[in-house]
Each structure stands twice: as structure tokens, then as C-alpha cells.
Amino acid sequence: MSSARAERLVNLVLCLMSTRQYLPAERIRATVPGYAEAASDEAFFRMFERDKAELRELGVPLETGHTSAFDTVEGYRIARADYELGEIALEPDEATVVALAGNLWDSPDLAGAAHGALVKLRAAGVEVAETPAATVRPGLHAGEPALGPLLAATRAGHAVTFEHRRGGPADPPARRTVEPWGVVSYRGRWYLVGHDRDRDDVRCFRLSRITGGIRATGPAGAVTVPDGVDLRAIVRASAGPRPVSGTARVWVAEGRAAGLRRLGRDQGGCVHAGRSGVVIELDVRDRSTVARWLAGHGPDVAVLDPPELAAAVRELWAGAAGLVALERAR
Structure with missing residues (x-):
């Protein structure tokens, strides 16, 4: 599935879960980002039919009906009670992992389009439920600009170059070329772990000390993570508390x-x-x-x-x- 279609399907689910009314196809077309690209009415309806079939295959309970007896056009919504997850009990360590993952999904890309769809619904007089479904905001946390590019480079197997300050703000940055193995959260900070080509050694770098942009270098797939490497242990040994003296x-x-x-x-x-x-x-x-x-x-x-x-x-x-x-x- 293309990224554009996946984004459109997510927007459609957010739209249909955020209203208690049945929305007709034309209102969905005007509300959900992605459908405006359809060149004609026929193209839109073909696109919409494919999306409905895709959602049903994925197990999304898509309902059809009329909001009132005076409606002549069939509308659509998602049955929240049938689609929402039940109560989930997490152990403390599991809750910590979920919280860390949540930090990665806290800003812009898909959030802007989804939020725009909800604004359009409210402007059109559609009652929108204020629930977690209406506030899903995928996107990388904006607090660390280097996080997104480094995660992308790690997935693609690209080496990266960047400027990094070793100490405080007064220290001049030094250029580093690193084969990234992963990004780790430790004690409230993000660290890149990988092989530093300049020093020919395994090093970790605090993301808040990276200045400027991240530039991918070399072919994709050139970097592989060694088997059995413990990224958290590397960060703990480098950035953890000093030994008791x-x-x-x-x-x-x-x-x-x-x-x-x-x-x-x-x-x-x-x-x-x-x-x-x-x-x-x-x-x-x-x-x-x-x-x-x-x-x-x-x-x-x-x-x-x-x-x-x-x-x-x-x-x-x-x-x-x-x-x-x-x-x-x-």
C-alpha cells in the first residue's frame, strides 16, 4: 500500500470514528484529506469504494445508515463500541515502553491533516466526540530535530555525518561520520549508538548536542547492526552514573x-x-x-x-x- 493511500485510510478512520452521525460520501470527500485529488466524481467513488473494501478487510466495523428519517442519502460511520480496544492492564515495565513509544508520535506530519479533517467536520455542523481517537497525532517528537533523520537512516542502513558538541554549548562542534545502529532513550535523553568511523570505535552521541542537519552518506543497506549488540548497555556504560569512589x-x-x-x-x-x-x-x-x-x-x-x-x-x-x-x- 502506498503511503498516500495509507494516510488517506487513517484520515478516513479518524473522521468516521469522531462523529456519531452517518456521513454521506460527498461530505467525506470534502472533509477527508486525500479525496480532493480525485479528478472526477467517478474517480472519487471508485477510490472510496476501494477504501471501504480495504477497511472491511482489515476488520474495521464500517456501518451504513441514515442520521434521521428525513435523510435520503446513505451515510457511513464506524461503530466505536465494536472497534475500540477494551481495558488493557500493563505491567510497569510495559507501561514505560508504551510511554516511550508515545513520545515518538507527538507532532506534525499526519497530525496536521487529521486535525484539519476534524475542524472541517465541526465547521460543517457535525458533532465530533472529544476522545483519544480525535487526538491521535502521528509524527516524530519535535523536541529533538535529529531524531527523525537518524531513525530513517538506521532503518535504511545509511551512514550519517553531523556536527556534534562533546561538552557544553561553548565547546566547538566536531564533524562525525557514524554507522548508526540505533537510537536509545536513557534517563530522559536520546542517544545515537553506532560505529564512529573517525575514531574506529563504538560510540554514543547525545542527540541534544547534535547541531545542524543530518546528512546520509553512502548506499542504503551498507550499515548492518552486529548480532547480539546491547544498545542500552553501551549507553549506560557511557552516559550512566560514575562508579562509587x-x-x-x-x-x-x-x-x-x-x-x-x-x-x-x-x-x-x-x-x-x-x-x-x-x-x-x-x-x-x-x-x-x-x-x-x-x-x-x-x-x-x-x-x-x-x-x-x-x-x-x-x-x-x-x-x-x-x-x-x-x-x-x-
Whole structure:
């Protein structure tokens, strides 16, 4: 089936599911994108008959009838109760996968035509149900412009070239030529995984750091994904948390810093500086990061060990106090 016909069929299903009335063929012709291309009435009716037959073969319950006793022209609609899915129960991991897939179907291409059809229906006085069927919006998520071209290149087996910033916005971008193996979502970010031809190594690239356009290079089918490759494991090893470099013992005041206590391991109650609290043990991956966490809790925490972390927290407090003093002096 051609992409144009598939799009027209989706638009037809959206149109007929979004109304409780029976729509005559002429109104469908004026409403559903794709039918306006018919060169004549005869060509339209041939096209429409083929589409009806296709929907019925696919199991879509297409109904015919009249909205009222005064209608002389037969109309069409889709029986929602017979076509909609029943209640679906998903496990947490299954729900996560569905949510990620949903992020890929959140903008433009087919959505514009489908939404336009519903606007035409409302303008024509047709009652349109406000349901999920009326808000299906296929298209790639617009938040990452590189996502669509990279997915297309991966499916086609094309190598790609692009500009990529290794670090922050101030770092100059470098041109990369990559054989794409797949795109992975990890911790709220998208990453491209593949073989970097320039470095002759397996690398992953955060999509938000790709600047400019994606250019496919070489013949289609030239890139193949190695058997047994675990894309998520590659991303996790590259972009995941650093390994634990040590532990810290921290006193936390009673009833304070609940989030911090959840991160740590309870080592028992303790009184510090006359206040009741609990001692927790924290894994330290990056000393400066942990110091910032702790410094934000002020006098409700105290680092008992190691002394280097305690000194880092005191340094942050001193810096904050200096800024306050400077502001007051102004």
C-alpha cells in the first residue's frame, strides 16, 4: 500500500470514528484529506469504494445508515463500541515502553491533516466526540530535530555525518561520520549508538548536542547492526552514573532532609550539637556533586566522614555567606 493511500485510510478512520452521525460520501470527500485529488466524481467513488473494501478487510466495523428519517442519502460511520480496544492492564515495565513509544508520535506530519479533517467536520455542523481517537497525532517528537533523520537512516542502513558538541554549548562542534545502529532513550535523553568511523570505535552521541542537519552518506543497506549488540548497555556504560569512589557518613536532623535519607543507608540514631537525628551512609560518586546536595540542607546535616567532603561543604557555605554579605553591602 502506498503511503498516500495509507494516510488517506487513517484520515478516513479518524473522521468516521469522531462523529456519531452517518456521513454521506460527498461530505467525506470534502472533509477527508486525500479525496480532493480525485479528478472526477467517478474517480472519487471508485477510490472510496476501494477504501471501504480495504477497511472491511482489515476488520474495521464500517456501518451504513441514515442520521434521521428525513435523510435520503446513505451515510457511513464506524461503530466505536465494536472497534475500540477494551481495558488493557500493563505491567510497569510495559507501561514505560508504551510511554516511550508515545513520545515518538507527538507532532506534525499526519497530525496536521487529521486535525484539519476534524475542524472541517465541526465547521460543517457535525458533532465530533472529544476522545483519544480525535487526538491521535502521528509524527516524530519535535523536541529533538535529529531524531527523525537518524531513525530513517538506521532503518535504511545509511551512514550519517553531523556536527556534534562533546561538552557544553561553548565547546566547538566536531564533524562525525557514524554507522548508526540505533537510537536509545536513557534517563530522559536520546542517544545515537553506532560505529564512529573517525575514531574506529563504538560510540554514543547525545542527540541534544547534535547541531545542524543530518546528512546520509553512502548506499542504503551498507550499515548492518552486529548480532547480539546491547544498545542500552553501551549507553549506560557511557552516559550512566560514575562508579562509587567511596562512602560518606552524614548526620541528618530528625524530620529533615527526607529525600537525602532515602538515598542513604540508615546507621542508627545520633545526637549532634544537641539535636536528635540519624546517621546515614551515602555512596560518593562525585565529591563536588554530593557536597552541593549536602550544602543545600544547611544546619540540618553534618558530614562526619570523610573530612575532605566536610571541607567541601564548608567551602560552599562560606561562598554562600560571602555572597549574602556582598549583597547586603550594596
